[in-house]
Amino acid sequence: MLIRLTYLLNYLLRRDIAGRTLIKFPDDIFLVAYPGSGGQWLRRLVGNLIDPERPLTEGSVLRRIPDLYHLARGRFKRMPRPRMIFSHECLDAAGHVRVVYLVRDPRDVALSNFEQRLRGGAINAGTSLEQFVATVFMKTDEYRGGWAEEFSGAILAKQRWQRCLLKDDFLGTPASWGENVMSWLGGRGHDSKTLLMLRYEDLVANPVETLTRVSDYLDLGVSGERVNLAVAASRNGGRAAAEPEAPGRWRTRLPEPAVLQIESVWGPLMEALGYAPARVKVSA
Amino acid sequence: MLRELVVAARYVGEREYPQRRHEIWPDDVFLVSFPKSGNTWTRFLVGNLIHQDDRVSFVNIERVVPDIAGLSRKEFRLIPRPRVIKSHDCFDPRYRRVIYLVRDPRDVAVSSYYYAKKMKNVPESTSIHAYITDDFMRGGDYNGNWAENVGSWLINAENAASFCLGNHPGKHASPWTESKLDRLGARGHGREFLLVRYEDLLHDTEGGLERIARFIGVDPDPDRIRRAVERSSADRMRKLEVAQSADWTTTKNSRTDIQFVREAKSGQWQHRLAPESVAAIESAWGYLMEMLGYQSVASP
Numbered sequence: 001m002l003i004r005l006t007y008l009l010n011y012l013l014r015r016d017i018a019g020r021t022l023i024k025f026p027d028d029i030f031l032v033a034y035p036g037s038g039g040q041w042l043r044r045l046v047g048n049l050i051d052p053e054r055p056l057t058e059g060s061v062l063r064r065i066p067d068l069y070h071l072a073r074g075r076f077k078r079m080p081r082p083r084m085i086f087s088h089e090c091l092d093a094a095g096h097v098r099v100v101y102l103v104r105d106p107r108d109v110a111l112s113n114f115e116q117r118l119r120g121g122a123i124n125a126g127t128s129l130e131q132f133v134a135t136v137f138m139k140t141d142e143y144r145g146g147w148a149e150e151f152s153g154a155i156l157a158k159q160r161w162q163r164c165l166l167k168d169d170f171l172g173t174p175a176s177w178g179e180n181v182m183s184w185l186g187g188r189g190h191d192s193k194t195l196l197m198l199r200y201e202d203l204v205a206n207p208v209e210t211l212t213r214v215s216d217y218l219d220l221g222v223s224g225e226r227v228n229l230a231v232a233a234s235r236n237g238g239r240a241a242a243e244p245e246a247p248g249r250w251r252t253r254l255p256e257p258a259v260l261q262i263e264s265v266w267g268p269l270m271e272a273l274g275y276a277p278a279r280v281k282v283s284a
Numbered sequence: 285m286l287r288e289l290v291v292a293a294r295y296v297g298e299r300e301y302p303q304r305r306h307e308i309w310p311d312d313v314f315l316v317s318f319p320k321s322g323n324t325w326t327r328f329l330v331g332n333l334i335h336q337d338d339r340v341s342f343v344n345i346e347r348v349v350p351d352i353a354g355l356s357r358k359e360f361r362l363i364p365r366p367r368v369i370k371s372h373d374c375f376d377p378r379y380r381r382v383i384y385l386v387r388d389p390r391d392v393a394v395s396s397y398y399y400a401k402k403m404k405n406v407p408e409s410t411s412i413h414a415y416i417t418d419d420f421m422r423g424g425d426y427n428g429n430w431a432e433n434v435g436s437w438l439i440n441a442e443n444a445a446s447f448c449l450g451n452h453p454g455k456h457a458s459p460w461t462e463s464k465l466d467r468l469g470a471r472g473h474g475r476e477f478l479l480v481r482y483e484d485l486l487h488d489t490e491g492g493l494e495r496i497a498r499f500i501g502v503d504p505d506p507d508r509i510r511r512a513v514e515r516s517s518a519d520r521m522r523k524l525e526v527a528q529s530a531d532w533t534t535t536k537n538s539r540t541d542i543q544f545v546r547e548a549k550s551g552q553w554q555h556r557l558a559p560e561s562v563a564a565i566e567s568a569w570g571y572l573m574e575m576l577g578y579q580s581v582a583s584p
Contacts, residue, residue, distance in 0.1 A: 021304070091432070182375075182440070183374070185439060187433070190447065190449060265441065269441040272448055
């Protein structure tokens with residue numbers, strides 16, 4: 001009850017976090033990536049592409065390309081338009097006229113997601129990577145797909161105040177990696193106007209070329225020179241965390257049962273995206 | 285600020301419409317479709333199948349097969365479980381048992397046009413072709429456009445390649461057969477999925493309803509199914525509409541000179557749509573139509 005009342009107060013002060021239910025405008029631009037897919041790297045590159053004079057820092061990225069999960073509703077409302085917004089959501093058609101979606105090999109996503117959550121304290125330090133993949137990353141049964149459900153442990157234990165910013169503990173529905181990718185691909189895979197799908201691996205291997213595609217898609221009209229500048233600024237502008245993770249770390253780090261489980265559920269989808277399954281023969 | 289005060293007051297009284305924040309249970313069955321795909325008729329069929337003593341009408345339909353977008357938190361909580369819930373949402377990972385109803389987009393376009401006029405959502409002077417290209421095929425709405433909604437539900441790990449840009453399922457595929465429908469649909473993560481084409485349901489309503497009954501877990505007794513089909517006939521629904529349209533949330537403030545229950549047929553597009561409208565739909569969504577067995581007529 002106290003939480004609901006505090007939420008209401010925050011709502012009236014526009015300090016609440018709307019998450020997925022934020023009211024969108026048709027000129028909004030969305031950068032979407034599943035957690036652990038290198039979305040921060042994309043966010044930094046695109047931010048620097050738009051304004052190479054002021055390289056993004058950890059702090060300014062939140063103001064210039066805010067994500068749906070941290071910024072107060074009132075501040076979203078005051079942002080100059082067109083707004084650029086980062087999200088982890090599965091397909092949301094409302095107001096999403098232009099979407100840049102970043103996809104990454106799910107075996108690397110599992111690893112990256114695991115490390116992120118360990119650092120953030122969202123999973124127990126004693127949890128093994130194999131357990132994490134089986135019980136969290138590939139969760140099937142009681143899976144309800146809510147963001148707050150997934151993160152509720154962290155929200156309840158460490159950030160009680162944050163619940164007071166959320167309506168009914170709801171932040172959004174990122175779903176599982178495969179569902180997230182497939183919801184966008186299924187809905188818009190054939191529509192090159194409303195979806196630009198990029199692979200993280202291409203963004204790392206050919207950042208200039210890939211970023212040029214983003215610039216063309218968003219009609220930013222920037223020069224090739226500026227794309228080069230943006231890539232350089234993203235590499236040097238920040239601190240140690242500035243370098244993107246190298247693709248393929250799963251080959252040495254991810255236990256075989258975890259690889260098997262991921263490939264047995266999403267094998268043909270992975271193949272369609274150019275991530276050849278390693279351990280499982282894909283049946284036709 | 286006034287809007288926010290109203291929202292806050294509704295929230296306190298549990299009178300707001302939570303939509304995606306509604307609490308969902310594993311035993312909920314969802315009857316999902318893009319709007320104007322025969323969803324209301326199917327709601328009547330399912331409602332009359334489940335409740336044998338209480339005939340479904342436009343007055344009680346929101347209680348019998350409630351609309352996830354049309355009920356407040358308080359109202360939703362009062363619906364007895366197991367529930368069959370109607371939804372027009374694009375893919376939602378929380379829906380674990382899904383009946384997905386799909387209809388030829390060319391017929392959906394015709395039906396949407398008359399519905400938009402009935403609801404006064406488009407000016408009277410708007411032509412059907414302008415409506416199709418400027419409204420119907422454009423995205424950006426909550427329910428997506430036809431292809432977004434249908435595609436988000438029909439993709440799965442096995443058929444994902446057909447949804448990648450540049451791939452056309454017809455390019456190398458064998459001729460379409462009905463068995464191909466079984467390969468469509470979001471079945472991952474222990475989900476149950478039943479794909480129903482509106483056209484098949486029209487052609488063999490009792491057979492279609494029997495499949496639905498088995499899926500929901502209702503006894504598919506032939507008498508029971510026949511009764512449900514009779515009680516959901518287009519004639520009966522038209523009569524109910526005349527008597528009750530002012531009481532039903534969907535039609536309450538709409539034009540009464542355009543019926544909600546229209547022809548209840550398939551293939552109307554053949555004499556209602558201009559060739560350029562057909563061509564626009566087929567060139568944008570032909571890949572999906574092909575998966576579903578809706579044959580394109582315009583040359584590619």
